[in-house]
Amino acid sequence: MHKSDSYKRIALALAAGTAATLGFVVKLSQQLKDMQLHILWKARQQPSFVYDTEDDEGRPMRVLSVGGRWLSGCSLDESLRTTPPFAYLRSFDHMFDTALPISKVLVVGGGAYSYPKHLVSSRDEIRVDVVEPDHAITQAAYDYFFLKDCIERTADRLRIIPQYGHDYLSESIELYDVIINDAFDGAQPSPELAGERGALLARDHLIQGGLYMLNVVCSSGMRGVQSLQRCVEELGRVFTSVHVIPCSDEGLSDMDNYLVIGSDGAHSFIGELAGGAPQLELD
DSSP, X not given: OOHHHHHHHHHHHHHTTOSOSHHHHHHHHHHHHHTTEEEETTGGGSOEEEEEEEOTTSOEEEEEEETTEEEEEEESSGGGXXXXXXXXXXXXXXXXXXXXXXXXXXXXXXXXXXXXXXXXXXXXXXXXXXXXXXXXXXXXXXXXXXXXXXHHHTTTOEEEEOSOHHHHHHHOOOOEEEEEEOOEETXXXXXXXXXXXXXXXXXXXXXXXXXXXXXXXXXXXXXXXXXXXXXXXXXXXXXXXXXXXXXXXXXXXXXXXXXXXXXXXXXXXXXXOTTSSOOOOOX
């Protein structure tokens, strides 16, 4: 069995309630520490873990698992610590396929702060605001995912806002070039900014021609296709154009990831599915 599979099974078993009593968990704590598996009791109010494993090429990496799903992670190779380890995170770089001048980005949902760290580390001209209401998630990023080092190296161009995305956008008057919605409650998208309602709120905080980018996770098969189509339709009622880019990690997940982008600008993106709002069909 692959090392990462072993860790996944342990984390999923705990998340499912296999550790039925606190006493059992306490007895396991030393074993989990030896395996570099750390329990975050209160993150998202769900069973949450940080553990060291390997990517699909056998390189050491660290992941944040919430509610049985890998929420985010980073490489443990010092030269790759700010390189997003997952395809869906790297896909947010499609914002640079456009001619849109980008200097101010909002990320809703911190996770392990993988993409915000990457963005401020690789682009000196960009400031990133991250809306993350869960202190346990942010603390995990400081303790296990090198967030403190990144903030110190990038002259504080990464600002953390401890609010829910909906609350922040409802109260703020800030405008952004790009808004990324990567907010999840475990395996499910956070409902506060879901669908058309969230798109309307985001649009009010975008510059003319700005980008609203969503990480859409869905199962394979008809139900997953319908879920993606519904998301595209909802954004299409708010923005003049919608773009869909596949960004799945075949070796790391059995779920499909898509980057869905809404904008009122005339943009095109490398690798996007033809038609903008496709009617996807199963073979």
